[in-house]
Amino acid sequence: MKKLFLIALLSSGLVACGGGSDSNTGETESQLKEVVVSSTGSTQTISESSQFDLTLSGTSNTVTIKSTNSIDSFEISGVSNVIYIEKGTVINSIESSGVSNTIYMDKDASYSLQETGTGNTVIKQ
Numbered sequence: 001m002k003k004l005f006l007i008a009l010l011s012s013g014l015v016a017c018g019g020g021s022d023s024n025t026g027e028t029e030s031q032l033k034e035v036v037v038s039s040t041g042s043t044q045t046i047s048e049s050s051q052f053d054l055t056l057s058g059t060s061n062t063v064t065i066k067s068t069n070s071i072d073s074f075e076i077s078g079v080s081n082v083i084y085i086e087k088g089t090v091i092n093s094i095e096s097s098g099v100s101n102t103i104y105m106d107k108d109a110s111y112s113l114q115e116t117g118t119g120n121t122v123i124k125q
Contacts, residue, residue, distance in 0.1 A: 032072055037063055056081055056098070065089050076101055076117070085109070096120050 033052040037044055040059045047066040053073045056063060061081045065071070067088035076083070076096040085091070087106040094111050096103075100119040105111070107124040 037061060037078075056083070056101075065091075076103075076120075085111075 033048065033050065034055065035046060035048065035052050036055045036057070037046075038055075038057045039061060041061065042058070043062045045064045045066060046054065046069060048069055051070040051072055054065070054071050054075070056074075056076045056078045058081065059079045061078065062084075063081060064084045065086060067086035070090040072092050074091050074094045076094065076098045078098045079100060081098070081101045083101065083103045085103065085105040087109070091111050093114070094103075095114045096117050098117045098120060101117070102121045102123065104123050104125060109124065113122065
């Protein structure tokens with residue numbers, strides 16, 4: 001009976017303190033800066049010094065992404081935006097769920113583009 005009591009006491013102590021060694025798996029999650037364009041009718045130039053995520057959810061904006069940028073994830077959910085991606089810009093993935101956006105990019109660019117929106121146009125020049 002005493003052994004059962006000690007086992008129960010130790011078990012409740014482990015539950016209270018988190019229990020096991022898997023509370024710290026050694027993985028570190030880095031948080032990227034997020035740049036959001038959600039205005040209407042503006043002209044913006046994106047130029048960041050470190051890698052970041054970019055979200056475009058506004059309407060009728062003109063956005064230029066400078067060649068010095070390194071974008072992990074670019075999400076476009078806005079409407080009727082014009083986006084200029086300068087040659088040399090690094091973008092890991094582009095997801096476009098917006099409507100009637102136009103994206104201008106270098107003819108040799110090979111970005112991973114997932115298109116779920118309607119009426120969007122990619123122009124390689």
